[in-house]
Amino acid sequence: MTILYIVGGLLLAASAIADKKKTLKALKIALKKFLNIAPTFVMMLVLVSIVLYLVPQETVVKHLGGPKNALSSIGIAGILGSIAMFPGFIAFPLCGILRDSGVPWSVIAAFSTSLMLVGIVTFPVEKQYLGAKTALIRNIISFFIAIIISFVIAILYGEIF
């Protein structure tokens, strides 16, 4: 997180030196985007704060993690991600919360990647553009991409092997 502020600060300084007007515009865009998404954020936090009380962390971690069921966890997370549909602005903070509750990195990767890549809910739209068969193959390939990514994450973070 410190890196984030260092990078942000450096970029902001560079931008301000190069063009004050543009920088001001960038800050306005930042504020506007933040205010636009803020209500959705608050509602997500309300929901998550209740759900995580009702479903204790141990239960979440038991089903979505732990070294014993790494394989099934990745599978479940991949399927959940394929079905669910919410914007990354909500998804990644949620992943952060899950991560802090002890859900493994590989499971987070399977969920977030399939969430972005595979769209069961958006399939009717995709079909309109690509035709059913192409859309279907694209989604199946995407699901496997998500699984492969999460395995690499699992290996590099020392969660399996």
Next chain:
Amino acid sequence: MKKKLNLLLFGLYTVFIIISLFLSFQPGKEIGKNFISFALTMLKVLPAAFIIIGLFEVWIKKETIEKHLGNKSSIKAYFWVILLASTTVGGMYVAFPVAAVLYRKGARLAVIFAYLTASAVFRIPMAIFEASFLGLKFTLIRFAVALPLIVISSEILGYIIKKSADKNKLFADESI
């Protein structure tokens, strides 16, 4: 309407938490504690993330990238199409119409599929968010693994579709 409903729900939630505090109602206190701790974590990250996103929108021009897409060379086309994908705002609902435009402008099938997949993985504002909440290492690994997979799978998909009758169904509806 939805706004009002959200406001009402949030109001009820706040009242519930406050009453729980006064009555020492344990579940309510726990839920309130969850909310505060999650909100604080987010407020620490969000300002920096949104400032970087704002700077990105101001400084990167999409037109430059689109101009380069006519490139005949595959590697160059991939480079620019992935760059274009990373600047896509608004998710798949924007990505499909853009892909349709690419198709009608004569881009290669594999390149178009790469655009669709890449726009789901490499969108810069999302990437900033991802790195903010899950760490730069996580994001970089995900990108490094996804890149070759996207190129390979797009080539395969392009190859399959080019030979099949389904090619005629691609972006067939001119109205969307």
